[in-house]
Amino acid sequence: MTELSAYMRQVGEAARAASAQVCRASTQLKNSALLAIGDEILKRRDSLMAENEKDLEAGRRNGISEPLLDRLMFTEARFESMVEGLVQVAGLEDPVGEISDMSYQPNGLQIGRMRVPLGVIGIIYESRPNVTIDAASLCLKSGNATVLRGGSEAIHSNLALASCIDAGLEAVGLPATAIQVIRDTDRALVGELVRMDQFVDVIVPRGGRGLIERIMDEATIPVIKHLDGICHVYIDEHADPEKAYNIAINAKTQRYAVCNAMETLLVSEKVAPSILPRLAAGFQAQAVELRGCEATRALLADQYQVTPATEADWFEEYLGPVLAVRIVEDLDQAIAHINRYGSNHTDSIVTENYTAGHRFLREVDSSSVMINASTRFADGFEYGLGAEIGISTDKLHARGPVGLEGLTSQKFVVFGDGQIRQ
Amino acid sequence: MTELSAYMRQVGEAARAASAQVCRASTQLKNSALLAIGDEILKRRDSLMAENEKDLEAGRRNGISEPLLDRLMFTEARFESMVEGLVQVAGLEDPVGEISDMSYQPNGLQIGRMRVPLGVIGIIYESRPNVTIDAASLCLKSGNATVLRGGSEAIHSNLALASCIDAGLEAVGLPATAIQVIRDTDRALVGELVRMDQFVDVIVPRGGRGLIERIMDEATIPVIKHLDGICHVYIDEHADPEKAYNIAINAKTQRYAVCNAMETLLVSEKVAPSILPRLAAGFQAQAVELRGCEATRALLADQYQVTPATEADWFEEYLGPVLAVRIVEDLDQAIAHINRYGSNHTDSIVTENYTAGHRFLREVDSSSVMINASTRFADGFEYGLGAEIGISTDKLHARGPVGLEGLTSQKFVVFGDGQIRQ
Numbered sequence: 001m002t003e004l005s006a007y008m009r010q011v012g013e014a015a016r017a018a019s020a021q022v023c024r025a026s027t028q029l030k031n032s033a034l035l036a037i038g039d040e041i042l043k044r045r046d047s048l049m050a051e052n053e054k055d056l057e058a059g060r061r062n063g064i065s066e067p068l069l070d071r072l073m074f075t076e077a078r079f080e081s082m083v084e085g086l087v088q089v090a091g092l093e094d095p096v097g098e099i100s101d102m103s104y105q106p107n108g109l110q111i112g113r114m115r116v117p118l119g120v121i122g123i124i125y126e127s128r129p130n131v132t133i134d135a136a137s138l139c140l141k142s143g144n145a146t147v148l149r150g151g152s153e154a155i156h157s158n159l160a161l162a163s164c165i166d167a168g169l170e171a172v173g174l175p176a177t178a179i180q181v182i183r184d185t186d187r188a189l190v191g192e193l194v195r196m197d198q199f200v201d202v203i204v205p206r207g208g209r210g211l212i213e214r215i216m217d218e219a220t221i222p223v224i225k226h227l228d229g230i231c232h233v234y235i236d237e238h239a240d241p242e243k244a245y246n247i248a249i250n251a252k253t254q255r256y257a258v259c260n261a262m263e264t265l266l267v268s269e270k271v272a273p274s275i276l277p278r279l280a281a282g283f284q285a286q287a288v289e290l291r292g293c294e295a296t297r298a299l300l301a302d303q304y305q306v307t308p309a310t311e312a313d314w315f316e317e318y319l320g321p322v323l324a325v326r327i328v329e330d331l332d333q334a335i336a337h338i339n340r341y342g343s344n345h346t347d348s349i350v351t352e353n354y355t356a357g358h359r360f361l362r363e364v365d366s367s368s369v370m371i372n373a374s375t376r377f378a379d380g381f382e383y384g385l386g387a388e389i390g391i392s393t394d395k396l397h398a399r400g401p402v403g404l405e406g407l408t409s410q411k412f413v414v415f416g417d418g419q420i421r422q
Numbered sequence: 423m424t425e426l427s428a429y430m431r432q433v434g435e436a437a438r439a440a441s442a443q444v445c446r447a448s449t450q451l452k453n454s455a456l457l458a459i460g461d462e463i464l465k466r467r468d469s470l471m472a473e474n475e476k477d478l479e480a481g482r483r484n485g486i487s488e489p490l491l492d493r494l495m496f497t498e499a500r501f502e503s504m505v506e507g508l509v510q511v512a513g514l515e516d517p518v519g520e521i522s523d524m525s526y527q528p529n530g531l532q533i534g535r536m537r538v539p540l541g542v543i544g545i546i547y548e549s550r551p552n553v554t555i556d557a558a559s560l561c562l563k564s565g566n567a568t569v570l571r572g573g574s575e576a577i578h579s580n581l582a583l584a585s586c587i588d589a590g591l592e593a594v595g596l597p598a599t600a601i602q603v604i605r606d607t608d609r610a611l612v613g614e615l616v617r618m619d620q621f622v623d624v625i626v627p628r629g630g631r632g633l634i635e636r637i638m639d640e641a642t643i644p645v646i647k648h649l650d651g652i653c654h655v656y657i658d659e660h661a662d663p664e665k666a667y668n669i670a671i672n673a674k675t676q677r678y679a680v681c682n683a684m685e686t687l688l689v690s691e692k693v694a695p696s697i698l699p700r701l702a703a704g705f706q707a708q709a710v711e712l713r714g715c716e717a718t719r720a721l722l723a724d725q726y727q728v729t730p731a732t733e734a735d736w737f738e739e740y741l742g743p744v745l746a747v748r749i750v751e752d753l754d755q756a757i758a759h760i761n762r763y764g765s766n767h768t769d770s771i772v773t774e775n776y777t778a779g780h781r782f783l784r785e786v787d788s789s790s791v792m793i794n795a796s797t798r799f800a801d802g803f804e805y806g807l808g809a810e811i812g813i814s815t816d817k818l819h820a821r822g823p824v825g826l827e828g829l830t831s832q833k834f835v836v837f838g839d840g841q842i843r844q
Contacts, residue, residue, distance in 0.1 A: 373838025416795025
């Protein structure tokens with residue numbers, strides 16, 4: 001065993017041992033820990049800033065880009081937002097221990113389901129050090145032990161936050177090993193972490209597609225993951241034109257670099273002539289490049305610049321001011337397009353027609369399906385989950401925004417009176 | 423691409439296409455299909471028997487054991503039980519389309535969750551051909567398309583059942599590709615099937631540990647799996663002695679070769695002297711070999727034969743008339759033993775003490791946790807799920823007996839009125 005493997009084994013064993021304590025911790029104790037971690041962050045502002053400066057200096061030396069440096073940087077506002085996040089998670093309802101679906105069987109056995117933590121959660125993330133606090137707080141509140149592996153570019157900031165976490169946990173009598181930040185930046189550690197089946201129950205990666213794909217390749221542990229966000233808005237022939245305009249513009253332009261922004265606009269051929277030109281003007285006013293199918297170009301090309309869309313465009317997550325546009329024959333073609341080219345993330349239909357709306361809801365195979373709303377609403381806060389650890393595009397376990405409940409599972413509980421099987 | 427890969431690709435594409443139709447099929451249509459499949463089985467009795475005879479002959483030629491031949495064999499009773507199973511599944515409530523947790527957000531968006539099929543389910547199984555019908559019926563009722571890969575020893579029987587399925591599906595207007603039985607016995611096909619990410623959403627293996635481990639090694643698709651059933655009964659110091667005796671005897675001896683049979687008995691040192699000798703006599707009367715810890719042997723060795731238990735015994739799933747016995751100091755040690763050596767399957771405490779019972783429920787990390795009941799109750803029928811595709815020892819998605827609900831997932835549905843994000 002290499003030194004690295006020995007270190008990871010030690011982290012894993014400690015996490016597994018701590019999870020037995022965290023899983024039975026009372027809601028009050030977990031909340032106290034969250035607030036104590038917040039206190040430590042406020043108390044240690046100066047040393048946190050000093051450690052963060054080390055990362056920033058290294059980043060400047062290594063020539064990382066301004067936007068990345070900005071994401072790395074601690075500010076007064078970011079301290080407050082971390083502490084505010086901890087207070088919010090403390091305020092959320094604790095899902096652990098809830099018993100549901102309790103009923104009697106004919107033999108008198110009372111059978112139901114109890115919500116329980118998953119055990120040990122491994123978080124692998126990049127760049128923003130506040131994820132250390134966000135992810136740790138959700139895992140702790142849901143009764144899980146956590147192993148956090150941040151990016152090497154934020155190692156000093158993450159370790160400084162780790163010492164706040166340690167102090168907060170210990171202040172309330174929970175083991176510091178309930179939340180561990182990996183103290184080594186060797187990339188091979190990610191490979192070790194995602195194969196520690198005996199110690200880690202699930203991996204939640206937070207980062208770009210490269211990171212996720214690497215983890216999917218290497219992991220032997222289940223992964224709750226977010227792949228692409230190729231979100232669609234379909235403007236149905238029965239759409240209200242005002243809603244259609246507002247939703248399409250909002251879904252594309254309210255923010256570009258987010259997974260729930262629209263990447264492809266589908267429009268029914270029945271209403272394309274009346275709706276698309278106005279939309280094209282709106283997008284052009286915001287410098288959004290349009291890539292259209294032939295019919296779209298035939299309709300718009302006289303007045304607006306529309307690049308020809310290729311097959312690759314339907315698969316593309318632009319994350320920027322580019323939009324693919326296709327005119328479709330009908331609802332069937334729209335649903336088929338979304339299920340073929342989409343990424344099972346979030347898709348919305350604009351329609352006033354009852355049947356079209358309900359067919360879209362049922363047949364579009366995405367984690368969030370909407371009627372007459374902007375795809376931009378697909379997130380845990382907007383859905384009232386209170387917070388989210390991420391958005392899952394998986395189909396098993398948790399789909400869509402994952403809050404505390406997604407970090408738990410249900411086991412069967414059976415209350416007997418001495419029953420034996422005949 | 424090899425011929426094999428081309429064949430599997432064709433099966434996968436057809437399954438994906440069929441799943442779009444099955445997912446929107448009405449409950450009535452799915453039920454009609456199930457009953458039509460049952461009718462076909464009854465109609466084709468003779469040819470089913472003839473095809474089954476081919477498998478039996480080949481089995482005898484290859485010298486497979488009598489118990490395996492018996493599992494392979496069609497009988498009048500087994501036809502009836504297959505048809506009865508189809509009728510039962512038709513009678514189960516359809517989970518698809520159920521909307522729950524619907525609530526309004528402050529901006530007027532109405533957000534809830536809709537239960538939806540997983541898509542395409544791959545079933546890999548061994549020996550008993552009736553699994554073809556059992557698994558197919560649950561997958562169809564839950565709105566999924568299915569790809570079934572049975573063992574080569576049952577290929578003729580499975581293909582004969584496949585033709586009943588095809589006829590039943592087509593009789594009601596569903597595509598025969600909604601349920602496909604792989605027509606080739608090449609072992610490499612399993613490897614192909616478990617890596618067809620683009621066509622198959624989940625793999626459910628049904629078989630021995632060798633099969634499951636091979637699939638876990640090779641699969642890139644999520645697997646809902648059942649590993650070992652190392653089930654425990656813990657007789658607490660506050661146990662009712664009668665219940666303790668009956669439950670321990672029943673959990674071990676009612677059937678040996680099943681995953682929910684007890685493999686290790688834990689007894690509180692406070693009550694071991696009064697309870698264990700009587701239990702040892704009971705087990706000895708049924709020729710159950712005891713393998714005990716030192717304290718157990720010290721207590722019983724004068725009167726009963728007790729083999730010394732080694733560390734390996736605590737990890738062992740005997741599936742036969744052997745039982746490991748350990749005397750523990752207290753509840754803490756019992757819970758620690760179960761969480762260390764158990765397989766997260768099913769564990770039961772016998773106690774009249776409220777606190778002990780509730781701590782056991784919460785802290786034992788298994789898919790079924792029981793108080794005062796035999797572990798033998800852990801199955802989908804006994805739990806009132808109506809039927810089960812298997813018992814999951816995974817922690818994500820579905821734990822314990824997996825019925826129709828475990829073959830579905832929940833997506834978010836959002837009803838808006840033109841809302842856009844500010």
